[in-house]
Amino acid sequence: MRVRLNPAFLFLIPALTLILVFYVVPLILSVYIGFTPLQRWNLNRMGSITAYNFERLFYMMFHDPDFGKVIRTTIVFTAFTLAINVLGGLGLGLALYLMDEVLSLPYRILWLLPRMTPVAVYSLLWYYFFLGGEEGTLNSILLRLGVINEPLSWGTDPRLLPETAWVILILVNGFVGVSFGMIVFYSAFHSIPREQVVAARVDGATTSQIVRHVLIPQVRWHIVYVTVWQLLSLLTTFAHIFLLVEWGAVHRWWGSTWALYVFNVAFKTYEQGLAAAAATVLVIIGAILGLVALRILKFKEMMVEPKGEI
């Protein structure tokens, strides 16, 4: 009997190959490495299977003070930046929607600048802003205003930690991330027929009532999407954070998130097995949080098929 292959597969093969080679294989490999004592790229060690890395990670969570700082930083950073990205994006999208088009366009471009700027350049701006010496932008402003008497090392001064380091991380990433929500919500508001706004206005609704009763309820889908998307990217982002830690703008541990920790363990202390295990745990946590977010935001209810006849 001949097996008949759907010819559609032929067309999918190039894409499937790419996904297989660059996504599925590394994923399996990564999980596998998590169960090996791989260190310093000594591939001979990859033969033995052990749960040691996971046990060690679990132990570290409660007994390694530095890793504890990383976990707390990750939680605070993700929660606050997510709030900024979703609520800030929503607020910006709304403001831009209600604004004159003449004003709206330059504002949108302005808010997209952090995203368009190369990561290093953008991070450098913030580095100089929070720089410890007198020449740091923030220090120089506050000194001149007489708020502080001597320059402060904002991201590393033990007297200010951990909050200042967290604020720096949240600000740096928040300004980049907020434009994503802004673009999504702005276009979502524009896809609502304008007549609905006019109708509400004629029926006596104020702008705030229109926002609450007509606009926001119709972008629920988009809120879910932006929340879940941003949650997952915040858990894994580390480019900006890496540079800030590397340049000493923030404290080594109070300024590190789990994703950066994975990177550092793999490429600085060369404990690839442990890094892979940490990465695996992070992905599992991300998946769980994503599902929880969908559940909380009642994703399923929104997927009901319309029943009307045309």
Add this chain to the structure above:
Amino acid sequence: MVEVRLEKVTKKFGRVIAVNKVDLVFEDGKFTVLLGPSGSGKSTLLYLVAGIYRPTSGKIFFDDKDVTNLPPRERNVGLVFQNYALYPHMTVYDNIAFPLRLRKEPPEKIDSKVHEVAKLLRIEELLDRFPSQLSGGQQQRVALARALVKEPSVLLLDEPLSNLDALLRLTIRAELKKLQQKLGITAIHVTHDQAEAMSMADKIAVIDQGTLQQVGTPEEVYLKPRNLFVATFIGNPPANTLTGSVQTVDGTVFVEVGSARYQLTEEVSKIVREAGVEKLVVAFRPEHAKIVESPLVDPEGDLVLEGDVYVVEPLGRENIVTLIVAGMPIKVVTPPDVKPHSSSKVYIVVPRNRVMLFDVETGLNIEFLIREIHQKIPD
């Protein structure tokens, strides 16, 4: 209920003049239709009445109250849109209740009013549904209910029937007119559909390029169009037009159209002579013409044109015959048994009282020109 009065209302968007010095009265309790092609400014005019736009100049009155600068919510108008503009995330009940909730009316009162208006529009069994679960006609009723529930002084309808299929449109158009009469509400209905305007209106205001062309009852607008635009915009098929030159033979004044000569009356002749008019547009409605095989012996001053049959379109109830007269296509509506052969030569007869004459330059109906001259120079 109120009378809505516009005084010299102008609305500009940048350099574009959407509405130009419109003086218009929407009578209390009457159904007025704003008729015009797309981009004519008719919807802008409606939005000016609703208060969504502020006029650039001019004043708007509801009875004696100047509402020119009042926001929409202080005008108490009900507005229905072409796309219904129902809130998709609210049930039919919540959609209808929305304007009342904004007014912070007590829940029991809201409930009784919603049911009352739902009963009026026969949508009571739909109250729990969402707009996406309704047909176009049902959505239309809900939109109407939402506009009526707040007992507006004026009901504004912005092409509310355009999204419905042809058959449903006929039904709803009759129902809408009945409903308006029953409630005695002042209604302003915007449409580009002349048949809709003719069938529903107590009064039609024809608008083009932001300027009022004519205001009158459907009969007036149809039978005595003030200018060429109204004549050719209203009617399906619209009025036929032929340009002819004015000739004087032995003291009698004619218009020469192709090979035909049409004698002008004393009064028209006088005007034409005084104004030095050299060309006139001769117009008539397709259903006012008759097709005959041979030229009349004694035409009694009627317009008689010679034409070649181009095509015959049988519509069951009537036929539309297209002919070529002096190089121009002319349409004549005939009884279904009149089916002249293509390319055959026939004669079109239009009774004298059905012939309309227009000035080429201004497009004005000569009859109106005479009337307007009399008004300017009282004798």
